[in-house]
Amino acid sequence: MKKAIKAFLKTLKWFGIILVSLIIILLLVRAIGRMIYNKTPEGGINEEMYIDVNGQQQWINIYGEDRDNPVMLYLHGGPGGATSEMDWKVLRKLAGDYTVVNWDQRGCGKTQIHSPQEGLITSELMQSDIDTVADFILEYMGKDKLTILGHSWGTMYGGDFVIRNPEKVDCIIDLSLSVDKDVTAMMNKGVEDYISGAIDYQTAIDKYGEISFMYYNFTGESSCLDSSEKYRKYFSAVKQIMTDWTVNSEDDRVFAEQFDPDKMTELICSSSETDIKKASHIFGESVLPLTDKYVYSDEEGLFDGDVNPLAAAFFNPYYSITDHIKNNFGEDVYYQPVDPANEKSGDVCGVLLDEFDLSEKTEYKVPVYVLQGSNDDYCGVIKSYFDRINAPDKEFRYIDGGHMSTMLHSEELAQFVHEIKEKVER
The missing domain is CATH 1.20.120 (Four Helix Bundle (Hemerythrin (Met), subunit A))
Structure with missing residues (x-):
C-alpha cells in the first residue's frame, strides 16, 4: 500500500512539474508575442490611453504605420459589444492606409474594466460621448476630418454622428449595416399576411x-x-x-x-x-x-475567418490576463431596465437600438460605403435602405457570409477600405 501511495505521489509530482512548466512556457511565449505586437512602426504611432469623456475615463488605442495618413475611428457593435480583445488584429490590416482609433464605448471593454459605468446610459449621453471622442482625436492627431468605420450597432451610432457632424467626416464605411425597424417591419408583415389569410x-x-x-x-x-x-x-x-x-x-x-x-x-x-x-x-x-x-447554421463561426480570435486574444498587447478575466465575467450594463420599477420599460440596449435606428435617415452629406454579408440582408432590406440613401458618392458590396463576415474576412475588408481611401483622395 505504501509503495502504491509513493508511486502515486511521485506521478502527481511530475504531473505538477510538467503542468507548471507548460504554464511558464505559455506565459513566456505570450510575453514575447505581446512585446513584438506592441512595437511602434517606424514613422507611425502605437498608443493606448484613457481620456476623459463626460466624467468617465474611456479607453482608446491609436495605431498606424504613417502619422500623415488620414484618421479612422472604429465603432464596435452592440450596444456594449466591445471586441478589443480580438479586433486589434483585424484593424491593423487597415493601418497602412489609415491611422486607426479603436475605442471601447461606455460600459464595455477596457473602459468598463477601468471605469465601471454608474447611472443609466441614454442616447443623449452616447451622442455626447462620440462627439467628445471625435473632437479629441481630431485635435490630438492634428486633423480636420476623420473617417468613420462602424460594424453592426456601430453603423447606427456612426451614421447618427455623420448626419449630425458632416463637416468633421471624410466618409463613413459601414460593415454589416443595421436598420432594425425596416427588418422588424418586414418580418412582421410575413406573419401578418399569413395570419390574415392573404x-x-x-x-x-x-x-x-x-x-x-x-x-x-x-x-x-x-x-x-x-x-x-x-x-x-x-x-x-x-x-x-x-x-x-x-x-x-x-x-x-x-x-x-x-x-x-x-x-x-x-x-x-x-x-x-x-x-x-x-x-x-x-x-x-x-x-x-x-x-x-x-x-444561422450557414454563417461563419469565429474560426472560419483569416484571423484566429484565440491567438489574437492571447497575444493582445493591450490586455493583461486580469483584463481578459474581468472583461468576460463582468456585468452587462446595457441589459439593465430603463425603469427598474417597470419590467416592461425595455432595457438600455433596446432603447438605444430604437432611438439610433437609421431607417428614416437617408440624407448624408458625405460618401457612404457599405460592405454586407450575403446572408445578412434579410429580404434585401439593407440593400433597399442603401438604395434610398442620398449621398455625394456611395457603393454597396456583398461579401460571402453572415453578420460577422465583414470582420472575419479581414483581407477582403482591407482591400475594400484601400479602394475607398484611394477614391476619397482623388
Whole structure:
C-alpha cells in the first residue's frame, strides 16, 4: 500500500512539474508575442490611453504605420459589444492606409474594466460621448476630418454622428449595416399576411423565411394575434417549422415534439401574468435555441475567418490576463431596465437600438460605403435602405457570409477600405 501511495505521489509530482512548466512556457511565449505586437512602426504611432469623456475615463488605442495618413475611428457593435480583445488584429490590416482609433464605448471593454459605468446610459449621453471622442482625436492627431468605420450597432451610432457632424467626416464605411425597424417591419408583415389569410404557409416561408415566425413578438402591443384562433394558427406554424428543421436530428426533434400549440395558446390567452410569462419562457427555451442553430447554421463561426480570435486574444498587447478575466465575467450594463420599477420599460440596449435606428435617415452629406454579408440582408432590406440613401458618392458590396463576415474576412475588408481611401483622395 505504501509503495502504491509513493508511486502515486511521485506521478502527481511530475504531473505538477510538467503542468507548471507548460504554464511558464505559455506565459513566456505570450510575453514575447505581446512585446513584438506592441512595437511602434517606424514613422507611425502605437498608443493606448484613457481620456476623459463626460466624467468617465474611456479607453482608446491609436495605431498606424504613417502619422500623415488620414484618421479612422472604429465603432464596435452592440450596444456594449466591445471586441478589443480580438479586433486589434483585424484593424491593423487597415493601418497602412489609415491611422486607426479603436475605442471601447461606455460600459464595455477596457473602459468598463477601468471605469465601471454608474447611472443609466441614454442616447443623449452616447451622442455626447462620440462627439467628445471625435473632437479629441481630431485635435490630438492634428486633423480636420476623420473617417468613420462602424460594424453592426456601430453603423447606427456612426451614421447618427455623420448626419449630425458632416463637416468633421471624410466618409463613413459601414460593415454589416443595421436598420432594425425596416427588418422588424418586414418580418412582421410575413406573419401578418399569413395570419390574415392573404398568403398560405408555404408562400410565407418562401417569401419571408422561417425567421419571421421565430422572432415575431407575439406578446407585443403591435402583435396581430388578438384571438385564440390566431394564436393557435401562429404557434402551429412555429411547430411545423421546428418539425421540418429537426426531421434528421433525433436529439433536436424532442424540442419540436414537446412544443404544444394548444398549450401555448391556452397560456398566452390567459388573464394570468404568470401564464403569459410561462409561455414566453417555453418559447425561449425550446424555439429560440433551434432558431440560432438552424437559421444561422450557414454563417461563419469565429474560426472560419483569416484571423484566429484565440491567438489574437492571447497575444493582445493591450490586455493583461486580469483584463481578459474581468472583461468576460463582468456585468452587462446595457441589459439593465430603463425603469427598474417597470419590467416592461425595455432595457438600455433596446432603447438605444430604437432611438439610433437609421431607417428614416437617408440624407448624408458625405460618401457612404457599405460592405454586407450575403446572408445578412434579410429580404434585401439593407440593400433597399442603401438604395434610398442620398449621398455625394456611395457603393454597396456583398461579401460571402453572415453578420460577422465583414470582420472575419479581414483581407477582403482591407482591400475594400484601400479602394475607398484611394477614391476619397482623388
